Amino acid sequence: MTSENPTQTTATTRVKRGLADMLKGGVIMDVVTPEQARIAEDAGAVAVMALERVPADIRAQGGVARMSDPDLIDAIRAEVSIPVMAKARIGHFVEAQVLGALEVDFIDESEVLSPADYINHINKWDFDVPFVCGATNLGEALRRITEGAAMIRSKGEAGTGDVSEATKHIRTIKSQIRALSALNEDELYVAAKDLQAPFDLVVEVARTGTLPVVLFTAGGVATPADAAMMMQLGADGVFVGSGIFKSGNPEARAAAVVKATAAFNDPAVIAQASRGLGEAMVGINVSDLAAPHRLAERGW
């Protein structure tokens, strides 16, 4: 875990969580080609997620979704100077080892891919590269942090263009944190039991009123107003998956989402950013999805 220079220590918790801190206020965009990565960087993305298929296509095409081809990840990395993230299947620690060997900047242990382990997530402390993981509630977020996640994203329902699940998950996490802050110390033991999360971490969240890592939102964000709403609900930043490159004018939409995320409290700016974007992604209502097709239910 240490570099060649004995006075310099790599892969510390501070170094891992610190990269997530530097992404705050930004938009992380799913891209499937170097050309899309170029559009994302030019539009002001703080990072890109290198994928073979965006979630909407994974949904449409079905089959097992796995880690991306290393050649694709390398090609995207060669194109941009911003951080490059890539996804590993839940519990697939060897895909994560491969992504570590490729030196991606962040690994997303993601429910968007087909899970490789229905019981265990990856032990993320074993890795030098930081991890981001999805969560639908506070207990899930704290379990992922316990396993070593350096960043959390609320899950939403990827590939739908329907923001309702993202709203539910960020509201749930934020309101559970507020509820924890209101408890007295005697009550935190039962709170930890109910959350199925370690007591020390529950105490830390209750005292600070915040997660110890950055909290982004993901899953169904398709418009500048969606992104700004997530920020007003307390997200530190936004992942946009299918919403940009499944829309009519990706360049304009990407720039508009970046602008609305930065100026999330200014309706006039959001209004202006919402003009002239062409068609948004068509989308699927989450309520029309049969339960087995709901990705947010993957992860435990």
Added chain:
Amino acid sequence: MTARVGVLALQGGVSEHLEALGRVGAETVPVRTPADLIGLDGIVLPGGESSVLDKLMRLFEVRDPLIALLRAGLPAYGTCAGLILLADTVLDAAPGQQSLGGLPVTVRRNAFGSQAHSFDTTLEFSGIDHLVAATFIRAPLIVAVSPGTEVVATLDDGSIVAARHGNLLGTSFHPELTGDDSVHRYFLEMVLAAKNG
């Protein structure tokens, strides 16, 4: 006697600087619009993505008034991406990326490579009487300095990681992530000296 110090709050590690400056006794102001720049005694340019900060400063029309203030002598401290914004010359910039300039140094973006090479260390900092905790995250390096620029800190191999010229200070690293507020105290003293100058 205190000073009003802004933190550019468009993207990046903003809250950490606001907290550190607050702890050393500055009055702090998040800067999102040109109006927020009025009445500042100093400004911190935080870490984040320098290419994104450049775009957002243009988009929100902060860039030109900030350049004017820097040229007029407003004290400024840039960390990581903020150092890149202050540098006169940037190597490996994103397409179209420009700095604000003012600090007569040349910096190289992402000089250490990917996140796997990010690290924690401690280093000597000229003007601070103890080893300063420093976190480097996909950090830039100062690869050249013009005459009259003080090299304030280096790594063991001699790489320049902090430089000062007049009222402008830049560090490759993030002291705001470490809990060691000494660099913020050093900058606040710069700000107060300029204010009382």
